[in-house]
Amino acid sequence: QGQPGSGAARDQIRAVGSSTVYPFAQEAVGLFTQTNPGMKAPIIESTGTGAGMKLFCAGVGSQYPDIENASRRMKKSEFDQCQANGVKEIIEVQIGVDGIAFAESNKGPGYSLTPKLVYEALAANPYGKGPNKAKTWKDVDPSLPSVAISVFGPPSTSGTRDSLAELVLTVGCDSDPAMKALKDSDEARHKQLCTQIREDGAYVDAGENDNLIVQKLAANPDAVGVFGFSYLDANRDKLNDIPLDGVEATYDAVASGAYPGARPLYIYVKKAHIAAVPGLKAYVEAFSRNWNPGGPLTRRGMVAAQENVRQANADVVTNLTVMTGDDLK
Amino acid sequence: MADSETTTPTKMSARNVNVFYGEKQAIQDVSIDVDLDNVTAFIGPSGCGKSTFLRTLNRMNDTVPSARVTGTITLDGDDIYASGMDVVQLRARVGMVFQKPNPFPKSIYENIAYGPRIHGLASGKAELDQIVEKSLRRAGLWEEVKDRLHDSGTALSGGQQQRLCIGRAIAVEPEVILMDEPCSALDPIATAKIEELILDLRGNYAIVIVTHNMQQAARVSQRTAFFHLGRLVEQGPTTEIFTNPREERTKDYITGRYG
Amino acid sequence: MADSETTTPTKMSARNVNVFYGEKQAIQDVSIDVDLDNVTAFIGPSGCGKSTFLRTLNRMNDTVPSARVTGTITLDGDDIYASGMDVVQLRARVGMVFQKPNPFPKSIYENIAYGPRIHGLASGKAELDQIVEKSLRRAGLWEEVKDRLHDSGTALSGGQQQRLCIGRAIAVEPEVILMDEPCSALDPIATAKIEELILDLRGNYAIVIVTHNMQQAARVSQRTAFFHLGRLVEQGPTTEIFTNPREERTKDYITGRYG
Amino acid sequence: MTAATLSTPRAPTDWRGNEMRRRIARRYAAERRFKLLGLFSVLLSAGFLVFLLVTMMANGVKGFTRAEIALTVDFPRSPILLDPAALKTNPAQVLANANLPSVVDQAAQTAFGEGGERFVSSGAVVAVRDAILADPAILDRKVVISVPASEGIDLAVKGKGSAADEAIADRLDEAGLISTALNYRFLLGSDGTDPTTVGIWGALKGSLLTMGITLLLSFPIGVFAALYLEEYAPRNRWTDLIEVSINNLAAVPSIIFGLLGLSIFLNTMHLPRSAPLVGGMTLALMTMPIIVIAGRNAIKAVPPSIRDAALGIGASPVQVVFHHVLPLALPGILTGTIIGMARALGETAPLLMIGMRAFVASPPGGFTDPATVLPVQIFLWSDEVGRGFIEKTSAAIIVLLVFLLTMNSIAIYLRNKFEKKW
Amino acid sequence: MIVIIIIALAATGWIFARARATRFQAEVGRLATNSRPSQYGWYVALWTALPALAFLMVWANVMPRLVFDSVLSSPAAQSLPADDFSRNVILGEANAIARGAQAAAFNPQSMTLVEPFRDATARYSAAGALLAAILAFAGGAFAFSRVGPSFTARNRVERVVMWTLLLASLIAIITTAGIVASLIFESMRFFSMVNPLDFLFGLKWSPQSAAMGYGNDDAFGAVPLFWGTIFIGAIIAMIVAIPLGLMSAIYLTQYARPEVRKWMKPMLEVLAGVPTVVYGYFAALTVAPALRNLAATIGIPGASSESALAAGLVMGVMIIPFVSSMADDSIAAVPQSMRDGSLAMGATTSETIRKVLIPAALPGVVGGVLLAVSRAIGETMIVVMAAGLAANLTLNPFASVTTVTTQMVQLLTGDQEFDSAKTLAAFALGLVLFIVTLLLNIVALRVVKKYREAYE
Numbered sequence A: 001q002g003q004p005g006s007g008a009a010r011d012q013i014r015a016v017g018s019s020t021v022y023p024f025a026q027e028a029v030g031l032f033t034q035t036n037p038g039m040k041a042p043i044i045e046s047t048g049t050g051a052g053m054k055l056f057c058a059g060v061g062s063q064y065p066d067i068e069n070a071s072r073r074m075k076k077s078e079f080d081q082c083q084a085n086g087v088k089e090i091i092e093v094q095i096g097v098d099g100i101a102f103a104e105s106n107k108g109p110g111y112s113l114t115p116k117l118v119y120e121a122l123a124a125n126p127y128g129k130g131p132n133k134a135k136t137w138k139d140v141d142p143s144l145p146s147v148a149i150s151v152f153g154p155p156s157t158s159g160t161r162d163s164l165a166e167l168v169l170t171v172g173c174d175s176d177p178a179m180k181a182l183k184d185s186d187e188a189r190h191k192q193l194c195t196q197i198r199e200d201g202a203y204v205d206a207g208e209n210d211n212l213i214v215q216k217l218a219a220n221p222d223a224v225g226v227f228g229f230s231y232l233d234a235n236r237d238k239l240n241d242i243p244l245d246g247v248e249a250t251y252d253a254v255a256s257g258a259y260p261g262a263r264p265l266y267i268y269v270k271k272a273h274i275a276a277v278p279g280l281k282a283y284v285e286a287f288s289r290n291w292n293p294g295g296p297l298t299r300r301g302m303v304a305a306q307e308n309v310r311q312a313n314a315d316v317v318t319n320l321t322v323m324t325g326d327d328l329k
Numbered sequence B, C: 001m002a003d004s005e006t007t008t009p010t011k012m013s014a015r016n017v018n019v020f021y022g023e024k025q026a027i028q029d030v031s032i033d034v035d036l037d038n039v040t041a042f043i044g045p046s047g048c049g050k051s052t053f054l055r056t057l058n059r060m061n062d063t064v065p066s067a068r069v070t071g072t073i074t075l076d077g078d079d080i081y082a083s084g085m086d087v088v089q090l091r092a093r094v095g096m097v098f099q100k101p102n103p104f105p106k107s108i109y110e111n112i113a114y115g116p117r118i119h120g121l122a123s124g125k126a127e128l129d130q131i132v133e134k135s136l137r138r139a140g141l142w143e144e145v146k147d148r149l150h151d152s153g154t155a156l157s158g159g160q161q162q163r164l165c166i167g168r169a170i171a172v173e174p175e176v177i178l179m180d181e182p183c184s185a186l187d188p189i190a191t192a193k194i195e196e197l198i199l200d201l202r203g204n205y206a207i208v209i210v211t212h213n214m215q216q217a218a219r220v221s222q223r224t225a226f227f228h229l230g231r232l233v234e235q236g237p238t239t240e241i242f243t244n245p246r247e248e249r250t251k252d253y254i255t256g257r258y259g
Numbered sequence D: 001m002t003a004a005t006l007s008t009p010r011a012p013t014d015w016r017g018n019e020m021r022r023r024i025a026r027r028y029a030a031e032r033r034f035k036l037l038g039l040f041s042v043l044l045s046a047g048f049l050v051f052l053l054v055t056m057m058a059n060g061v062k063g064f065t066r067a068e069i070a071l072t073v074d075f076p077r078s079p080i081l082l083d084p085a086a087l088k089t090n091p092a093q094v095l096a097n098a099n100l101p102s103v104v105d106q107a108a109q110t111a112f113g114e115g116g117e118r119f120v121s122s123g124a125v126v127a128v129r130d131a132i133l134a135d136p137a138i139l140d141r142k143v144v145i146s147v148p149a150s151e152g153i154d155l156a157v158k159g160k161g162s163a164a165d166e167a168i169a170d171r172l173d174e175a176g177l178i179s180t181a182l183n184y185r186f187l188l189g190s191d192g193t194d195p196t197t198v199g200i201w202g203a204l205k206g207s208l209l210t211m212g213i214t215l216l217l218s219f220p221i222g223v224f225a226a227l228y229l230e231e232y233a234p235r236n237r238w239t240d241l242i243e244v245s246i247n248n249l250a251a252v253p254s255i256i257f258g259l260l261g262l263s264i265f266l267n268t269m270h271l272p273r274s275a276p277l278v279g280g281m282t283l284a285l286m287t288m289p290i291i292v293i294a295g296r297n298a299i300k301a302v303p304p305s306i307r308d309a310a311l312g313i314g315a316s317p318v319q320v321v322f323h324h325v326l327p328l329a330l331p332g333i334l335t336g337t338i339i340g341m342a343r344a345l346g347e348t349a350p351l352l353m354i355g356m357r358a359f360v361a362s363p364p365g366g367f368t369d370p371a372t373v374l375p376v377q378i379f380l381w382s383d384e385v386g387r388g389f390i391e392k393t394s395a396a397i398i399v400l401l402v403f404l405l406t407m408n409s410i411a412i413y414l415r416n417k418f419e420k421k422w
Numbered sequence E: 001m002i003v004i005i006i007i008a009l010a011a012t013g014w015i016f017a018r019a020r021a022t023r024f025q026a027e028v029g030r031l032a033t034n035s036r037p038s039q040y041g042w043y044v045a046l047w048t049a050l051p052a053l054a055f056l057m058v059w060a061n062v063m064p065r066l067v068f069d070s071v072l073s074s075p076a077a078q079s080l081p082a083d084d085f086s087r088n089v090i091l092g093e094a095n096a097i098a099r100g101a102q103a104a105a106f107n108p109q110s111m112t113l114v115e116p117f118r119d120a121t122a123r124y125s126a127a128g129a130l131l132a133a134i135l136a137f138a139g140g141a142f143a144f145s146r147v148g149p150s151f152t153a154r155n156r157v158e159r160v161v162m163w164t165l166l167l168a169s170l171i172a173i174i175t176t177a178g179i180v181a182s183l184i185f186e187s188m189r190f191f192s193m194v195n196p197l198d199f200l201f202g203l204k205w206s207p208q209s210a211a212m213g214y215g216n217d218d219a220f221g222a223v224p225l226f227w228g229t230i231f232i233g234a235i236i237a238m239i240v241a242i243p244l245g246l247m248s249a250i251y252l253t254q255y256a257r258p259e260v261r262k263w264m265k266p267m268l269e270v271l272a273g274v275p276t277v278v279y280g281y282f283a284a285l286t287v288a289p290a291l292r293n294l295a296a297t298i299g300i301p302g303a304s305s306e307s308a309l310a311a312g313l314v315m316g317v318m319i320i321p322f323v324s325s326m327a328d329d330s331i332a333a334v335p336q337s338m339r340d341g342s343l344a345m346g347a348t349t350s351e352t353i354r355k356v357l358i359p360a361a362l363p364g365v366v367g368g369v370l371l372a373v374s375r376a377i378g379e380t381m382i383v384v385m386a387a388g389l390a391a392n393l394t395l396n397p398f399a400s401v402t403t404v405t406t407q408m409v410q411l412l413t414g415d416q417e418f419d420s421a422k423t424l425a426a427f428a429l430g431l432v433l434f435i436v437t438l439l440l441n442i443v444a445l446r447v448v449k450k451y452r453e454a455y456e
């Protein structure tokens, strides 16, 4: 704990966290400053969800951030840490949805995949039957082209990777009943078998830079890329999306949840700061007022959540409802 | 040509001085006095330790990492190797002209003016100009360089550089002047000028000069010390050393029969 | 002491040579021949251009950015400033000892072995050892350094460095040897050794020596050239220059009356 | 070897013999090869630089311009919500609440038909606001305001857009409604969300402040440390330790400096996060060893005879150092400073740890305000979704290089001035 | 304000001491005193300024505490909320308004505290200023009383200079100590979770297993990372940078015309300042695909679109100036007489360079190379973009590898858990890297000491 009030009182909102939420938080800053011309623009720091959680949960006070942007839900361990550090009242707001998209160059062979195929192509040890030996997509499924498996995706340290594991790989994995059963008997083993990705070069960690993956796809027409949906949308002239389960990664499909690779995005706000940091509430409202389909946030590439989700979260914002943490994992 | 020796107060005196470069002993057990009113000449074959000993007199050997000095050397009775000794002041009082001319890579003017400046010897530009001119004149260089005082000191001929360094040393008017072969690169006329300067300085300053030129030693010095293989073989009034040396080796060296 | 002049083939000859340092003219219209069987001495007051002219003879002036040379200089009839001239070979054939000793910061051994190595004069270690020893002996340094051949050349006394540089120059057995005051830091005995070396070399090598020591010029040279203020005032057989100079200035300089 | 072999004079070297000629020819060939290799190296290195610069230029120059659309706004008939009287008292607040976005959208739809609001950028609102502020009288009539085109149109005008956008751009062009102008907002503004309205000044100022702190700390400390180690320090185990640890600091990955800055400056000293002050101090820790190493080598290269000369006329060690050694070593020290500062200027990793990888929408006011710096800005923009950010990234790189050159040119001038031969 | 007064006092002290010294120097003679008048002046000025400024520095840290205590004891503070955060916010805001850093309060309660803050601040700053002034005066007077012909002012002033220099070099030590301390502390925790031997000699680095919590068994074998670091940073990059850098330096100092050198040297230095993202894109999008195609055409197996070669080559270009500029400076600093000596022996320029100049300039050359290696080891962006993040233990330059620092950045900046073995692994990696580079530097120091040919 620092000296009381040493340094200037904070007149600027500070947010930390996910690089996925970052552009939308930015957009909210623009909307916030437009309607609050006297206020200083909030500072948004892109640290990654986990690192942001660490900063966010370090305590209450002017030297700690007010908001955490998260591309996944807060974990139980993180919530506990927050509580331990005196960050007792946390407001959880789901601001929208992001999809992880599968795409290929528009000169590519025209893949059509399912979570199961993705799992079989990428898992280190598919269904626990020994190391993955598939070299080409054809080895995975005869209907697929006979080109070497080469997937550019997020590194193991990113939230996007978590989503890939959770939304696609685990789903594909659980298509095998034995795996589903394993989940109940040996959860750790299940997790490992279902989410561990092969490390023999078929899957390429391409760093946190999604634009780079886009450009690498253009240079490698046979490769498959995995990245945030908004990047796919912005580069439709270079990329084709790869349908999952026959569903194309369109805006509507992601928004409705029909597309398998959709995940919710959150912001977490410290209630204790709302009174102390000028403009904080207005900034949070900048999200809730603009997250409608067709609104500024979706123009920026975010996918709007379902109507009922939006409504529920708008209420959270108005009432400043504090989360309990009971249903966290 | 040398005056007879006059008995005068001792300015510097060395007692049982040894100098080592690492393991190697370059000076062995040298004891000698430098008088105020006499010019002392150090002679001896190349490599015998003249420069080394000269450098012990103003502690320039401190700058050679491997060098180590034992024994006592006093200046006006104060031990210059005592821990309380102020080496900077010592060197200001005991000036030195090095064997290899080493002008600063600055202008000729700045080379001379440097000493007076750091010692605050001139109260203004005019006085400094005067000091520079006087020093260059005394070193016999003024006529050659007066039109290009602001050229670099390193763009001079060998002999000019040597005279520049002499001028630089006398510009601060030290009490003792150590000159290591100050005329080695000079022609007879320039040499004569420097010798004149030495005779001029004598009386007010204690002067030590290293030379290989016996005639020069005989001309300018009143006392001579002959070094050989790191030892002080013989010292005494110049006339005596040159006319009637006690040691065989001295005689051999002076008559050029040595070897 | 000087031999009488013998008529011998001209090794190098300079015609109407001018040297400029930037705007400043350091050498004016000098024409002179260097013979194979004669030792040529350059004398003249400090700063008159001796070193400058000497450096034009093996194109060492090329390394001074501001220096510019006009006129022609030939070696065995070939213009050394011609565009096709091979400077490397020229400098190998025309060796030089500089006025300020400049040993390489290498061991004594390596200093001497440097030239023979680059020119491939030794076919093996043994031969190289032999060349080193012989060169050091001829330069009169062997006895002093034979036990510490692997010490640095810069840790030698001034005179030792000078002899090291002489040894280095003769180790490659050049055809012409230019020596800029090779004995300035040497005692009479060492000087005698070098003079002996020069007389030894004479006949096989063309030798030019710059000196301020008239006696030395008289002792070792057969031809003498007197420079003054960048001009070649007079040249001729040494005996003639010293006994019967044509020019007043020469006479004044030689008798020490100049100034 | 015998005395006999030594006394017999060796025959003069046969310089013009065939063997010697061949040898010299060989040596000359080696010489030529060596020189060519040198030339080749210089040209290759310079070639890389030129290639990088040309690529940057080609990609980035257009980032300094923007397409502007002449938008006809009929204020009396627009859905503007404001009281012209209140405009005089508190214009900023009034205009903020004036529903200008709808005004712009409606005007665009009127002018260009359905979907026309997509032709203009979100910065159009700002242009309209500025126009009203400049002349409130326009609220009573129909005026033409030049507003920035949207990202897609902007790219289309610059020849990099999609086919649909190109068609629109062509249509607008035929109507004489579109023009290209210098994007002054890019030079004067800060980070934003729309590539047509972002600016580099915020990051540039952040870099300026950060580099100022870095230079102020690392240069004197680096030079002093180098001087101490070379001129004063006794040669013993302790100074060897200092020497090795300084050299080693240069090899410490920059991210570790970020961790150190985080734990010392932020967690212990409680300095503000994301501030140029902290960034500068962190980078100074990283730059200092480079200056020390370069400085020490430069000081070593000053010939001892010059120190002797000064000491010999009674200069004190401090005078020797500051009058002679330092000026002669300055070129080398400046080289270290140049490459150290260049590195600091391009560094991102340590700044991530102290919170400078942030979206900062207004230029920092001082050393303790949140700020970002040019390389981080470049890094952030390179990862933006919007295609318009590609040219902005290159434009920002050009700005960074210009900054680098300006920063270096002073040092280079000094270096050339102090370079001496001896 | 008070700082200005102290400086003014110091200046006055300087003038008086100097005048006094000039007077007595005129009596005893100029060279008879140990110091020059201005050095006496400096002595007094330092005694005036240093203690007072040191006091002010301490005071600046103590004062806020005192101010707060006094404000908290004021009546207006009794109504403050008990909750720590809001209380601090109010206090901070009041303080900011009192200092004029903020115009108005968001919190009405803050306004009531502004006055107490103003008062307390005024009171304590006045007290501090007074004390500092007294200290300055006392210091000055003490120093002035000592000024005399036999007083060694210069030595004392110069000792201050020397201590300043020493202090500067100690900063490096402190930094090193800080780094080592933090690395060791966190590494210890890591090694309590992972066997150090497995870490140091394990051949499999599988950050995802650790990241995703599959267990730590044999997930932290760091050998592939160290190999990757050496392969990219110390081998491939150096194969590019050392010859190109050194030869450029040689060409520019020895062959090129001075004007060319004057322009080219700074040009090359720009290479070091281009942000690494730029190099990263260049490496990943231009160099890497070209290399892969090349490898495919000549039939090298295992060629991937990210390769050690692509990253290493581009990195090599980036660090050229470290080698070229430092070598250039040291070569240029070798005295002309050394070059003359060699040329006069009939050596060619290249022989002179190789046999005389380089040995004499060795410290600078080695220093530049070390800096370059250091830079290469520390580089992350190019590696992430062009060499990938796959920890392969391979000799094939066309295969993807990764480096220690890249992994450290990934581990430290990604979506991390609290204090997991994964985050701590970054510190362990840092520690090992630190030790390795330390050894490298010790060896380099020895080499330079052994082979350096110091000129006069």
Ligand SMILES: Nc1ncnc2c1ncn2[C@@H]1O[C@H](COP(=O)(O)OP(=O)(O)OP(=O)(O)O)[C@@H](O)[C@H]1O
Pocket (backbone or CB within 6 Å): B154, B155, B156, B157, B158, B159, B160, B185, B187, C021, C024, C026, C044, C045, C046, C047, C048, C049, C050, C051, C052, C053, C064, C066, C099
């Ligand atoms: N590098 C240079 N740049 C400019 N002028 C120079 C340079 N070197 C020498 N000079 C000038 O050229 C003239 C001739 O110099 P040089 O060195 O040839 O004289 P010298 O006859 O060898 O004298 P000394 O006997 O003193 O060595 C002198 O006036 C000298 O100042």
Ligand SMILES: Nc1ncnc2c1ncn2[C@@H]1O[C@H](COP(=O)(O)OP(=O)(O)OP(=O)(O)O)[C@@H](O)[C@H]1O
Pocket (backbone or CB within 6 Å): B021, B024, B026, B044, B045, B046, B047, B048, B049, B050, B051, B052, B053, B064, B066, B099, C154, C155, C156, C157, C158, C159, C160, C185, C187
């Ligand atoms: N820095 C040094 N390190 C080691 N030995 C040295 C060093 N300087 C000189 N010597 C040796 O010490 C001895 C004395 O050297 P010194 O320079 O005193 O001789 P000198 O009498 O001045 O000779 P000269 O007339 O040739 O200048 C010589 O053998 C020399 O090689």
Ligand SMILES: [Mg+2]
Pocket (backbone or CB within 6 Å): B050, B051, B052, B099, B180, C157, C158, C159
């Ligand atoms: Mg000597």
Ligand SMILES: [Mg+2]
Pocket (backbone or CB within 6 Å): B157, B158, B159, C050, C051, C052, C099, C180
């Ligand atoms: Mg000369």
Ligand SMILES: O=P([O-])([O-])[O-]
Pocket (backbone or CB within 6 Å): A017, A018, A019, A020, A021, A047, A048, A049, A050, A070, A071, A158, A159, A160, A161, E415
């Ligand atoms: O930055 P992320 O946590 O969204 O990957």
